[in-house]
Amino acid sequence: MFVALAGGLAVLGGCRATDAAPEIPQQEQRTAVPENINESFLDPTASAEDFVKRWEIESREVYASREGIVAALELEPGERVADIGTGTGLFLEPIAEAVGPTGKVFATDISVAFLEHVRNRVAEHGWTQVQPILGGMHTTGLLQNSIDLAFTCDVYHHFEYHEDMLRSIHSALRPGGRLVIVDFERIPGVSREWMLSHVRAPKETVIVEVTAAGFQLDEEVEVEGFEENYLLRFTAVPK
Numbered sequence: 578m579f580v581a582l583a584g585g586l587a588v589l590g591g592c593r594a595t596d597a598a599p600e601i602p603q604q605e606q607r608t609a610v611p612e613n614i615n616e617s618f619l620d621p622t623a624s625a626e627d628f629v630k631r632w633e634i635e636s637r638e639v640y641a642s643r644e645g646i647v648a649a650l651e652l653e654p655g656e657r658v659a660d661i662g663t664g665t666g667l668f669l670e671p672i673a674e675a676v677g678p679t680g681k682v683f684a685t686d687i688s689v690a691f692l693e694h695v696r697n698r699v700a701e702h703g704w705t706q707v708q709p710i711l712g713g714m715h716t717t718g719l720l721q722n723s724i725d726l727a728f729t730c731d732v733y734h735h736f737e738y739h740e741d742m743l744r745s746i747h748s749a750l751r752p753g754g755r756l757v758i759v760d761f762e763r764i765p766g767v768s769r770e771w772m773l774s775h776v777r778a779p780k781e782t783v784i785v786e787v788t789a790a791g792f793q794l795d796e797e798v799e800v801e802g803f804e805e806n807y808l809l810r811f812t813a814v815p816k
Contacts, residue, residue, distance in 0.1 A: 603715050604740040610777050614735055615714075618688040625694030629665045639730055639759060640667065642802035646730065647671040649798045649808055650757055656725040657681040659749065661717055662732030663709075664688075666695045672728075673704045683724065685710040685717050715741040719749035726750075730759040731806070733783060734776045743790035747813055756792055756811040758783065772805065780807050787811055 617623060635641050647668060652658065652675035660668055663684035673682050684695050684707055692709040699707045712718040714737050717727075727746045736742045746756060761772050763779040778786070784794055792811040800808050 604738040607737055608739045608777070610734065610737055611775060614775070615687060615737065618686075618691065621689075623688065623690040625665055625688075625690050628691070629694075632665055633667055638802065638804065638806050642800050642806075643667065643671070645800040645802065646759060646808065647675065649800060649810070650675070650726060650728060652676055652680075652726070655679040657683070657723060657751075658726045658728060659683040659685055659710075659717065659719055659724045659746075661685050661712070661727055661729045661746065662687075662735065663695060664691055664732075666691075666698050668728070668730065669695065669698060669704065669707055670702065673702075673707055676706060678706055680706050681724075682707045683710050683719060684708065685712045685719065687712055687714065714738055716745045717742065717749060719745065721748050722751050724749050724751065725754055727754070727756045728759075729757070731761065733758050733760045734778070739786060740790065743787060743792075747791045747816070750813045752813075752815055754813045755795075756787070756813065758787070758809045758811070759806055762805055762807055768805070780809070784809065791816070 633640055639646060650672070652672065654677040656676045657680060658672055658676060660672060660682060663669065663686050666684060669682060669684055676682060682704070684692070686692055689711065692711060695709045699709070710718045727750060733739070750756070760783065761776045762768055763772055763776045765773065788794060791814045793814055795810040795812055798808045798810060
């Protein structure tokens with residue numbers, strides 16, 4: 578069972594945090610994402626298994642390229658990683674293996690259905706280093722200075738309050754912490770119509786927003802198999 582705490586932090590199956598997540602000043606203006614972009618995730622009748630069938634298939638670009646994506650994270654044993662918007666937990670196994678038993682993986686999401694699915698995966702595989710966290714529209718639910726790397730995959734365009742989420746991510750990162758964003762290209766005349774209607778901002782706008790939030794762009798990494806996605810690596814500028 579998940580229990581919501583101050584700041585959006587959640588407790589799962591006996592894993593408890595000793596402190597509440599920091600309060601994040603709320604962004605008054607909602608980001609111009611499509612209406613109800615997250616409605617299906619928040620539906621109390623949502624089935625994580627239905628999303629597994631949609632997302633964990635070779636025809637989905639990030640699934641087919643998952644090994645290259647994880648390699649680009651450049652993870653080290655013992656690191657603390659947040660998989661923000663973990664969804665069905667596609668990346669949890671390779672990330673958990675990379676950081677090892679001395680590391681930590683925070684699987685955050687706004688969907689209780691997804692986190693229940695993640696809990697089942699954690700129990701099935703015995704990933705003692707993986708902790709599900711219930712986040713919110715304005716916060717990841719992560720504690721300050723608690724992670725070395727924040728990772729989002731096809732999630733950034735779902736942030737309904739991107740300024741708040743970036744502040745929350747920056748706060749959670751330790752000094753010199755990294756942020757890796759994988760998201761869809763949005764190029765009029767090139768991208769599919771679904772992407773043009775679903776993804777609010779092109780890569781160039783994402784870079785401007787993230788750097789304005791206290792991050793430095795390090796590089797765009799070429800991932801084999803990417804045609805509709807991009808991967809950007811950032812470093813948090815010291816607070």
